Amino acid sequence: MDIMQAIEKRISCRAYDDRAVEADKLDQLAACIEEGNAAGGLRMVLVRPEDGGANLKLSGAMFSGRPSTYIALIAADDEETRDRLGYYGEKVVLLAEQLGLGTCWVAGTYDQSTVAVARQDGEKLHGVIPVGYAMAKMPLKQRTVRAALRKRDRKPADVYAGYASAPAWIRAGVDAMIKGPSAVNGQPWVLVDTPSGVAATLPRIKSTVEYIDLGIAKLHFQLGALNEGVEGSWTWGAGGVFTTE
Numbered sequence: 001m002d003i004m005q006a007i008e009k010r011i012s013c014r015a016y017d018d019r020a021v022e023a024d025k026l027d028q029l030a031a032c033i034e035e036g037n038a039a040g041g042l043r044m045v046l047v048r049p050e051d052g053g054a055n056l057k058l059s060g061a062m063f064s065g066r067p068s069t070y071i072a073l074i075a076a077d078d079e080e081t082r083d084r085l086g087y088y089g090e091k092v093v094l095l096a097e098q099l100g101l102g103t104c105w106v107a108g109t110y111d112q113s114t115v116a117v118a119r120q121d122g123e124k125l126h127g128v129i130p131v132g133y134a135m136a137k138m139p140l141k142q143r144t145v146r147a148a149l150r151k152r153d154r155k156p157a158d159v160y161a162g163y164a165s166a167p168a169w170i171r172a173g174v175d176a177m178i179k180g181p182s183a184v185n186g187q188p189w190v191l192v193d194t195p196s197g198v199a200a201t202l203p204r205i206k207s208t209v210e211y212i213d214l215g216i217a218k219l220h221f222q223l224g225a226l227n228e229g230v231e232g233s234w235t236w237g238a239g240g241v242f243t244t245e
């Protein structure tokens with residue numbers, strides 16, 4: 001599965017079966033996490049079964065089954081760090097999808113006290129990403145939750161006013177943004193034109209989590225554009241600009 005297929009196929013997995021994840025797949029995720037930590041100044045930690053991964057308590061109202069592995073999303077607590085956490089965390093999520101694994105960004109509906117990784121001064125636990133195999137058939141409850149949240153999907157032209165007449169690579173970028181995950185599917189980001197290129201802004205910030213959504217959306221846009229042959233990169237933070245090479 002290539003990364004664009006991973007974007008198409010990925011959903012937030014809220015129903016896990018008890019199949020153990022193979023160690024070589026966990027090693028690949030660990031390598032991706034280490035790269036992200038180094039590039040983004042983060043401390044994401046893969047908590048494997050032997051480290052107590054199955055002790056994470058997810059809300060029973062949202063989740064079924066108990067995955068045996070999770071990623072603790074630990075990093076400093078400023079806006080740009082959250083942006084980078086979204087970007088590099090989503091790289092791990094898309095790799096997991098390519099490996100046939102289910103994941104879900106979880107910032108709210110879990111018990112923080114069951115996360116086994118100690119925090120150092122200045123660090124915050126921003127959330128977790130459970131990792132495991134999805135149940136063969138998604139239970140009705142999880143299907144209903146997802147359908148209700150995805151009803152809020154925004155239209156491409158509401159994300160970027162110039163969408164209809166934009167070049168194919170920008171349209172592909174916006175399409176990939178909309179397919180990505182965001183907290184309560186809020187899709188809080190907007191693209192605007194600036195003299196240096198398109199910029200990703202957050203016009204309606206209600207909490208701190210939108211900056212994680214922003215980083216996720218930046219990665220998706222970049223991958224969509226790349227798939228249309230345009231390579232580029234973002235500057236961090238709200239108002240960050242996409243510069244093509």
Ligand SMILES: Cc1cc2nc3c(=O)[nH]c(=O)nc-3n(C[C@H](O)[C@H](O)[C@H](O)COP(=O)(O)O)c2cc1C
Nearest residue numbers: 011012105106107108109149181182183184185212
């Ligand atoms: C930063 C972030 C935090 C999230 N927190 C939660 C959460 O606490 N509980 C939950 O069930 N889903 C959570 N989600 C998953 C979103 O609800 C989900 O991505 C969105 O509804 C879109 O659905 P999809 O990911 O299945 O496409 C979170 C997603 C993101 C990006």
